[in-house]
Structures are given as structure tokens and as C-alpha cells.
Amino acid sequence: MAKMTLEELRKLRDSKKGDLRKRDIAGKDFQIIIGMGTCGIAAGAKSVFDSFMQELDAHKLDNVAVTQTGCMGLCYVEPTVEVLAPDMPPVIYGKVDSAVVKLIVEDHIMRKKMVSEHVFDRPSIDIIKDGGK
Amino acid sequence: MTFRNYILVCGGTACESSKADDIYQALLSESKKQGVENEVQIVKTGCFGFCEQGPIVKILPEDSFYVQIKPEDAQELIAEHVIKGREVKRLLYNKEGKTKHTKVEDIEFYQKQYRIVLRNCGFIDPENIDEYIAREGYAALEKVLFEMSSDDVIGELRESNLRGRGGAGFPTWMKWNFTRQAKGDLKYIVVNADEGDPGAYMDRSTLEGDPHSVLEAMAIAGKTVGSNHGFIYIRAEYPLAIRRLEIAMAQAREYGLLGENILGSGFDFDVEIRLGAGAFVCGEETALLASIEGSRGTPVPRPPFPAVKGLWGKPTVINNVETWANIPVIILKGGNWFSKIGTEDSHGTKVFALTGKIRNSGLVEVPMGTTLREIIYDIGGGIANGKEFKAVQTGGPSGGVITKEFLDTPIDFGSLTKLGSMMGSGGMIVMDEDDCIVDVAKFYLNFTVDESCGKCAPCRIGGRSLANLLEKITKGNGELADLDQMVEIGEAMKKASLCALGQTAPNPILSTLHFFRDEYLAHVVDKKCPAGKCKSLVSYYILEDKCIGCTACARKCPTAAISGERREVHVIDQAACIKCGVCFETCKFGAIEVR
Numbered sequence: 001m002a003k004m005t006l007e008e009l010r011k012l013r014d015s016k017k018g019d020l021r022k023r024d025i026a027g028k029d030f031q032i033i034i035g036m037g038t039c040g041i042a043a044g045a046k047s048v049f050d051s052f053m054q055e056l057d058a059h060k061l062d063n064v065a066v067t068q069t070g071c072m073g074l075c076y077v078e079p080t081v082e083v084l085a086p087d088m089p090p091v092i093y094g095k096v097d098s099a100v101v102k103l104i105v106e107d108h109i110m111r112k113k114m115v116s117e118h119v120f121d122r123p124s125i126d127i128i129k130d131g132g133k
Numbered sequence: 134m135t136f137r138n139y140i141l142v143c144g145g146t147a148c149e150s151s152k153a154d155d156i157y158q159a160l161l162s163e164s165k166k167q168g169v170e171n172e173v174q175i176v177k178t179g180c181f182g183f184c185e186q187g188p189i190v191k192i193l194p195e196d197s198f199y200v201q202i203k204p205e206d207a208q209e210l211i212a213e214h215v216i217k218g219r220e221v222k223r224l225l226y227n228k229e230g231k232t233k234h235t236k237v238e239d240i241e242f243y244q245k246q247y248r249i250v251l252r253n254c255g256f257i258d259p260e261n262i263d264e265y266i267a268r269e270g271y272a273a274l275e276k277v278l279f280e281m282s283s284d285d286v287i288g289e290l291r292e293s294n295l296r297g298r299g300g301a302g303f304p305t306w307m308k309w310n311f312t313r314q315a316k317g318d319l320k321y322i323v324v325n326a327d328e329g330d331p332g333a334y335m336d337r338s339t340l341e342g343d344p345h346s347v348l349e350a351m352a353i354a355g356k357t358v359g360s361n362h363g364f365i366y367i368r369a370e371y372p373l374a375i376r377r378l379e380i381a382m383a384q385a386r387e388y389g390l391l392g393e394n395i396l397g398s399g400f401d402f403d404v405e406i407r408l409g410a411g412a413f414v415c416g417e418e419t420a421l422l423a424s425i426e427g428s429r430g431t432p433v434p435r436p437p438f439p440a441v442k443g444l445w446g447k448p449t450v451i452n453n454v455e456t457w458a459n460i461p462v463i464i465l466k467g468g469n470w471f472s473k474i475g476t477e478d479s480h481g482t483k484v485f486a487l488t489g490k491i492r493n494s495g496l497v498e499v500p501m502g503t504t505l506r507e508i509i510y511d512i513g514g515g516i517a518n519g520k521e522f523k524a525v526q527t528g529g530p531s532g533g534v535i536t537k538e539f540l541d542t543p544i545d546f547g548s549l550t551k552l553g554s555m556m557g558s559g560g561m562i563v564m565d566e567d568d569c570i571v572d573v574a575k576f577y578l579n580f581t582v583d584e585s586c587g588k589c590a591p592c593r594i595g596g597r598s599l600a601n602l603l604e605k606i607t608k609g610n611g612e613l614a615d616l617d618q619m620v621e622i623g624e625a626m627k628k629a630s631l632c633a634l635g636q637t638a639p640n641p642i643l644s645t646l647h648f649f650r651d652e653y654l655a656h657v658v659d660k661k662c663p664a665g666k667c668k669s670l671v672s673y674y675i676l677e678d679k680c681i682g683c684t685a686c687a688r689k690c691p692t693a694a695i696s697g698e699r700r701e702v703h704v705i706d707q708a709a710c711i712k713c714g715v716c717f718e719t720c721k722f723g724a725i726e727v728r
Binding site for chain 1: 177191196247251252259260271272278337374387389462494
């Protein structure tokens with residue numbers, strides 16, 4: 001995109017606002033967001049990323065977007081992964097390895113069942129979404 | 134098949150011990166009994182970090198947060214919440230009890246954390262500017278460019294009471310205002326991302342997770358004080374943060390959010406990155422500016438302050454990464470909103486890197502006025518492996534330790550300084566009974582001695598003398614007079630050093646001497662290290678009545694210092710022993726004693 005004017009920036013913001021949490025990134029229903037700060041990468045986030053790609057391929061799932069984000073602050077359970085699925089609350093998984101990746105794909109994505117023992121809580125409310133209230 | 138509800142039962146170690154498993158089973162059998170096992174999934178989770186109120190049960194999608202749950206409550210939770218869709222009020226967390234030390238007005242939430250600086254970390258893809266824009270990104274810049282005057286911006290900052298997050302806590306609006314009022318053809322905006330405290334990674338995580346928030350804030354400052362050029366000074370050892378900043382800068386330029394005529398406003402602003410080689414002293418602002426200029430990173434006395442005479446002698450706004458990341462939110466939500474968070478004299482939040490012997494280590498952001506106990510026990514989940522809390526180190530090499538008696542101190546700019554430590558940039562290292570306090574002081578002191586630029590004598594010679602004395606004490610050669618001499622040297626360094634590095638370098642010693650004099654005396658008088666860390670002061674022995682001659686220790690000993698026949702008592706050759714402690718960890722019979 002070329003340089004924007006004020007109106008174009010506002011239009012872009014409004015159009016993207018829906019995208020971000022409505023899970024239709026690139027027209028896909030599911031979104032897997034991997035925490036890839038230095039801490040996550042050091043704990044193995046890159047191989048988690050690869051494992052997701054392999055699992056999704058193995059099950060021929062092409063309705064899932066895999067993206068990255070920064071550090072969520074849960075250093076003690078890295079690598080962390082957030083899964084957004086239609087009709088399910090957003091879930092953050094911690095201590096994810098290739099075995100957990102398999103469970104997330106087969107249970108959470110395919111059967112809409114959360115993976116026990118690996119669910120963690122986002123540490124704070126979202127001040128952007130809630131307008132600081 | 135989709136579940137209507139998900140019941141999350143906290144399975145952290147603390148909750149596990151308070152019957153979380155029984156609750157899980159009870160919920161499972163109740164859901165079957167009441168015929169909804171196909172409508173609700175019961176999930177065991179990791180620690181939710183709210184252990185004092187445990188066991189915790191959270192029901193989604195309503196986000197109902199139930200505390201102090203007993204197995205008997207399962208019937209009601211299923212019958213009321215799941216089947217009838219009514220929250221069980223008596224079990225819900227009472228949000229009113231929360232704001233004991235901190236005034237977060239009109240905010241109701243169960244978590245202890247409140248994220249302003251880290252608002253986007255873990256939400257957006259930091260390499261995609263659209264995601265930042267979608268979460269109100271660059272909306273503050275818009276406001277500053279088209280709706281607000283410089284006076285308005287300074288006014289909002291003034292009302293917010295934002296103070297610098299790098300450690301010193303100088304009011305941000307004053308810094309900006311000095312630069313705005315300073316006369317000069319050129320002015321500069323500088324981000325201090327030279328994060329150097331051991332164990333601190335707040336700024337790195339912010340830049341890696343949300344680089345645009347800092348770029349946006351820089352442009353806001355540029356417009357406000359009349360500068361068109363910014364520098365980010367970041368250490369070269371943060372490659373990922375640098376890469377993400379570079380990507381962010383390129384995307385912002387492409388969108389016209391950096392560069393010439395931003396959004397058609399006629400305002401030009403651009404940013405350059407300068408890499409630091411990792412010298413600790415370059416976190417000091419005058420040394421940092423010297424380093425950007427290409428000179429050797431040594432501090433110069435202030436005044437004049439950089440706000441008036443900074444980079445290349447021009448007026449310069451220099452703030453820490455965390456301070457910058459607050460700016461866009463303050464502009465958007467207003468100074469008044471920000472000032473309602475925190476305590477009477479410290480407003481907003483503070484990010485801490487919680488590390489050490491803590492169960493849930495991590496990056497935490499809490500409102501000012503949160504107590505150390507809340508951070509360590511409620512968010513951090515307490516000490517790992519059931520050990521005893523000893524002290525928490527804050528403020529890095531410039532700070533000190535805080536002991537158990539002071540855990541209920543609300544954290545703000547003044548309170549920790551009164552205890553002989555400081556809030557600092559946000560490192561928080563928790564120590565347990567296995568940590569030797571003299572060893573800790575030695576670690577920090579050696580760090581500052583290494584990092585001293587050597588320009589002024591008090592820091593260069595004083596620091597070395599202190600390090601020598603500590604070395605002497607940990608080797609078992611200390612004398613009582615050494616303790617007094619350390620205080621004397623430390624006080625002199627505080628008064629006479631040129632910059633904060635030397636002025637604060639003795640703090641870890643003075644603070645530990647104050648709180649743990651007994652432990653120093655044990656080293657000096659009894660020639661013992663109670664924690665068993667100082668190798669010269671401990672010896673390992675095998676207890677004759679406990680050793681069964683299994684040979685496990687002898688096989689593990691790296692110097693073959695342990696001898697003995699199979700099924701007979703073994704002996705450690707003290708001359709060959711290097712005191713590595715492997716035998717102690719190996720022995721399953723408690724037959725190795727540390728003396």
C-alpha cells in the first residue's frame with residue numbers, strides 16, 4: 001500500500017478490527033497463535049510451529065491459520081499457544097510440545113474438546129477491548 | 134458436537150494440594166448424574182496464579198470465576214450454572230476486596246495484573262502493522278497530529294503523572310516540556326532500550342511483542358516538542374527485537390506513518406536504530422547519548438540535562454522503552470484515566486521480570502501499589518520446591534534485597550527506596566534458603582566492577598576494593614573490621630561517584646549487610662556459609678551410620694575423591710574433594726552431610 005491519508009488509516013483500522021478477533025484471518029475459521037518472543041523461541045516455539053504445520057497437513061486441515069505473537073508473560077510454561085475456534089472460548093495452552101500439538105489438533109480443532117492439563121489463563125484483562133473498564 | 138460450557142479446574146500444585154482433583158471428579162460425576170455430560174467438558178488446567186483463593190474453578194464462555202471451591206459445591210455448579218445458566222453468586226470471587234493498596238477505580242477483574250504497556254504483547258502479530266492498527270494503533274498519533282496542540286499533549290501527560298520507568302522516576306511531562314521550550318534548530322527523540330540489569334527483560338519483550346507502540350510514541354513526542362528525528366538505542370544482543378523493529382519501521386514508512394508528511398499533516402518524522410555493544414553504563418543517559426554520537430560511552434555530569442543539551446548538544450527527549458509504550462494509551466484514554474491507576478504518588482503500572490526461585494516465573498505488569506507478596510505469592514505462585522522464602526532482589530545491581538518482614542510493602546517509586554532497595558527498571562529476583570546472601574552481593578558487585586567505565590576514582594577503586602573484601606570473606610579470611618570498612622567505602626562511593634552506576638554499586642552490599650548481618654558474621658566469625666554456597670567454607674562428610682556402601686556417590690564423584698568397598702562405609706578424601714555437591718545430590722540415604 002502506498003502512503004495513507006487520515007481517512008485511509010481510519011478505514012483500514014475499522015476493517016481490520018473485525019478480522020483480528022473474528023477468526024477469519026485470511027478467510028480461515030481457526031487460528032493458532034504461537035508465542036514467539038525470545039523466551040518462547042528458546043523454549044522450542046519454532047519446532048512447535050513446525051509440528052502444527054505437519055499435523056495440520058497430516059489431517060488435511062486447510063481451514064486453520066497459524067500465526068505468531070510476542071511474549072504473553074507466562075515464561076514458566078513456554079512455549080505458549082492460543083487457539084481460536086468457532087463456538088469455543090479462546091484458549092491458551094502452555095508447555096506445548098509435539099505431543100500436545102497433536103492433541104490440540106485432534107481434540108481441540110477436530111473435536112472441539114479442550115486439552116486437559118495444558119490450559120492456562122491470560123494474565124490480565126484486555127484494556128483495548130474493554131475500553132479500560 | 135460442541136460443548137455449551139467448559140469448566141476449568143485449576144490443577145496448579147497449590148490447588149492440587151487443596152483437593153482440586155476431588156473437585157474434578159465430583160464435577161465429572163455430577164455432570165453424568167444430572168445428564169449433561171455431553172454438554173459440558175471438564176478440563177484440568179495449569180496454575181491460574183491466584184493460589185490464596187484456591188481451589189479455583191472457571192466456567193467458560195461466561196468467564197465466571199469461582200474461588201475456594203469444595204467438592205460439595207459441584208452439584209450446585211452443575212445444576213445452577215450449567216443447566217439453568219445462573220451464576221452461583223455465593224461462590225463467585227468478590228471483586229471488592231481487591232483494591233487494598235492500589236486504586237484502580239471502576240475496574241473489576243479478578244487478576245492482579247493490569248496490562249497497559251504489555252497491552253498488545255501476546256495479542257498481535259508484531260510483524261504485521263495491520264494488527265497493531267486494528268487495536269487502536271496509530272490512533273493516538275492521529276489525535277496528536279490533527280486534534281491536539283503541544284500544550285494539550287503536555288497537559289495530558291502532566292495530568293497522568295507518568296514518571297520515567299527506567300528507574301529514576303522523573304516526571305515525563307517535565308522532560309518533554311524542557312525540550313519543547315528549549316531553543317534549537319534541531320531536536321532529537323531517543324529511546325533507551327539498553328536494558329542491562331541481570332534478569333531483566335521487560336523492554337526486550339515489549340519491543341519484540343509490540344514494536345509499533347514505541348514508534349508511535351516517538352512520533353507523538355516529535356510532534357509535541359518539535360523534533361523530526363528519533364533514535365532507538367538498543368543492545369546488539371537483542372537480535373529478534375531489532376529485527377521486529379526494523380520490520381515495523383519499514384511497514385510504518387510504507388503506510389506513511391513515518392517519513393515525510395505523515396498522514397498528510399505536513400509533519401515529518403523518522404527513526405534510526407543504533408546498536409549498543411552491551412556496556413551496562415550505556416543505559417545511563419549521558420553515556421548512551423555519547424555512544425550514539427560514536428564516542429566512547431562514558432557519562433558526563435548533569436546539568437545540563439539532555440532535555441536541554443543532549444545528542445550533539447541539541448535538546449533531546451530520552452525515555453525508557455516502558456515509558457514510551459505508555460504514551461499512546463495515555464493520549465487515547467486521557468491523563469485522568471491513567472492517574473486513577475496506582476497510588477497517591479505513583480501512577481499507572483509497572484512491568485517486572487519475575488525470576489529466580491519462583492514457581493511461576495514470568496513477565497508481570499501490575500498497578501503501582503501492588504505488594505511484593507501479591508506479586509510473589511499470588512502471581513508467582515510462591516517459592517518453587519516448597520523451600521523457604523529468603524529475600525527478593527529488586528533494582529538490579531543498583532538495588533538491594535527486601536526481606537520477609539517487608540513483603541506487604543506496596544510497590545511504588547518511594548517505598549522500596551526507603552527499604553534500601555529501589556523499584557529500578559523492573560528486575561525482580563526471588564531467593565530461597567539455598568541462596569547465600571554474601572554470594573549474591575558478590576555477584577552484583579562483580580557485575581558493576583566489570584561494567585565500571587573507569588573514568589572516576591570512587592567507582593573504579595572503591596568497587597574493586599569492595600570486591601576484594603567480599604572475596605576475602607567468602608574465602609573464609611574475613612575479619613570483623615572488613616564489614617565496617619565495606620560500609621565506609623560504600624558510603625564514599627555513593628557520595629563521590631560521577632554517575633548512578635558508581636553511586637548505586639554499593640547498594641547490594643549495604644542492603645544485605647543491613648538485613649543479613651548474621652549471615653556475614655557466620656562467614657567472618659564462624660567461617661561457615663549457612664547456605665552451603667561458598668565452597669571454601671563447606672566440607673562434605675559421609676555419615677558412618679547411614680552409609681550402606683551402595684557406591685553411587687563414588688561412581689559419580691568427578692575427582693574420584695570417594696573411596697570404599699562395596700557394602701562398606703565410604704570416605705571422602707578432603708584434599709581431593711572439589712565440593713561440587715554431586716555426592717550430596719546422588720545419595721539416596723541422606724548419608725552425606727554438609728558442614
